[in-house]
Amino acid sequence: MSEGVKQPVPGGTADGSAAGNTAGLCLPFGEPPTTVPRLFCFPSAGASAAAYAPWRTLVPQDVTVCPVQPPGRAERFREAPYDRCGPLVAHLASALSEQFTGTYALYGHSMGALVAFELAREIRRTGATPPVHLFVSGRAAPQLPDVLRPLRDLPAEELIGEVAGMGGTPEAVLRERELMELLLPLLRADLSVNETYRYGPQPPLDTPLTVFGGHRDPRAGRTELLAWEDLTRGPFRTRMFPGGHFFINDWSQELLKMMVMPLRG
Template structure:
């Protein structure tokens, strides 16, 4: 299916995705999945920087921004199923997947669904800021905590949501989505089975409390394809300071 956000694409595609910088002549499409509480606009700078070589398709989860009135999703399987159903219609050019934090988990689960369905594998899976699916930390229960505990965690990690947490009106809008996403992340359970066969590149900040270097390297157990880990200075949202280096890595990897 030819992607066209100006009226030709299906309604579900336009609801779930944003193409901030169309690049119709690009050889590959990069599907970008946001972090917990994040939105498609997180990838606006990525879209601008990669065009026209790569067209970025930024996923917009329900329960935020223009989809704020829609019911949220609180589990990874439902998230992945809906994203897969939307992406499987895009057959006009190869797909790569880039996910940060929760988005990396979803990218992995979507790639698994692509393999089970017999579809072409992603040309590359970029897993950023997230430990391997099989490396789960027990007793994560932030989604059951108070609003104050969730806010404190988001502030600790930094990122684009941290600046609006002092605005009561904005907080009322975004907190339900953040709680839903933490519920999805913390109730996710890895099920051993067939692994991916696509190349996987893991990106991690060297001071990220959410991912150790060992947990990042454990992604190698989840694919039979080429695998590498790229480490950047910074914490969970190292992307904020290392954006140009990340862009160069993604562009160079996809070009090769």
């Protein structure tokens, strides 16, 4: 490293300065008032808050879908992405702290499921108002051994092939090699968040927990999804849908119907 050249730091800008832990950075579609029911949605590896943008129009007007934008993507592309779960969760907990009051729920898919779960535990640790419900999808329960093939260090072509096999990424994007070269560092960092995670035993949450899965998802089978039940003392429910890892794209309306219910009392 050349002397005097600053490297990006997670949650910071390319010149090494702090990005500022404000909710505005994490909530690109606006900060909703805490008096309204809110559903915070955390993206999967390589994805951005835009993945949940269409959901904002699929819920009743008295509920707000809040897509969350972690560093390193979209308008936060100048910030280095996190490659470990703990620091990412700490960043989000700080940035969104004023939102953790009133009636709200957390949802995450795949890597986002892990982030939402650990964020719920961090909220409990800080004594903030807990979410009325935790929703997760597309990921094995965090306390289980990770038996999946690590992807974060694969050669570019092989990694792109793995991403293509999961679905969820448009073919046009996968064919744009220059675009993929820009996206791969973010994808590798997000995969590292998931693949380097080590579960730390804590008492189960009291928060109700619902797990969604795809019948043909090779990354999270039914048995692995059912194991989430051990992580809560509250009501637990699973719901399986036709489809693979990104079944949520075809079943978003059904998912949102279930996620809206606890937010509306």
